[in-house]
Amino acid sequence: MPVSFDLFGTLVTAEMPANPADAVARELRDRGVTVPDDWTAAYRTPHIDTPDGAELPLPAHVAAALRSRGVDASDTVVRRAVVAAFDPDVRRRPGVDAALAAARKRGPVGLCSNCSVPELVSRTLVRADLRDAFDAVVTSAACGFRKPHPRPFETVAADLGVAVERLVHVGDDPDTDGGIEAIGGRFVDVSDTPLTALDDALEGGP
Template sequence: MLFDMDGTLVDSEKLWDVALRELAAEYGGTLSAAARRAMVGTSMADSMRILHEDLGQPHRDPLVSTAWIDVRILELFRTGLRWRPGALALLGAVRAAGVPTALVTSSVRPLVEVALDTLGRDSFDVVVCGDEVDATKPHPEPYLTAARLLGVPIARCVAIEDSPTGVASALAAGAAVLAVPAEVPIAPADGVHQLASLTGVDLELLAALLGEPPA
């Protein structure tokens, strides 16, 4: 099992909303809804580029903006991280069944370490962060890396995602994909099973996505 983090397991996109809008205000502007939607599931570098362009300030240093966001989002993660509906129960069922499990996120390691206080450090056999791969989502490398570290062929993995960027990454890697949109709609696509939430998702459904009976 390959789990995305932001918007999939935890309702963290709302925290990103707070930090990004505060940074825009710090720069004397207002982040547009379209720009915010375009950021979902992207790397920090891409998000800062989108923000700067949206504000008409492409000259700004993305490293300075990233450092500002890093400090603020860590504060927010420590105090406001909440599970998405059905996510805790599904993760618990997967772990209880002994299914190899990875967290595959575009967030950087320091932020993920804070999130793991909520998610549980024993919940995953492997954690792949955005700053630990050469190419982030929508490139397939994050999911291919997770499957390799788990020792499981990617075609035998189910990836659970909430964003078009993450779905594209998982599909390109060759995983079966369960999409549960949070902040941004996901267009129907071959190979993508879409649900409104993870509530009620069980091992039988996950096995069916791979075309096999449950273990």
């Protein structure tokens, strides 16, 4: 039985910026970028058309927001500013080891996370000592679509070498993680089934 896990809110808690626009602006200024006076409005306004369910990497959005105000900054500078703005303290949630062990004894284990910030998932896994815990890691930024779109689930299933209908996905958000059910898989909500109880929840199969 293949099992995939959501990351933020499911396996770890992470302290994200209370005001992302301000956090990004601060890092841009530190790198010599002129931040527009109406930056908050620019940051909150979509500037790039994307298909329904598609993930737009945050550096691309920030660069477009700057251009909309006549500010040109290199892609490298913008990316570094965004990565630095989202550099959270990370803590494992209770029961992670037990949940991963329960999944591992049943088959391959993957990670499937919505995240538009480059490097955030990989850095979080390192800080939570989970870097080697998964057979496949899929992020929305990398695959181009956000859960509940089928693409992230299909991608992690393919990377695990299994049919997506066999996948059990463990997460904390029925609106996003629950999207696995629309394509035949099973959703386990950690709000109802704590990680410490996952072994029993998986007993019945997909």
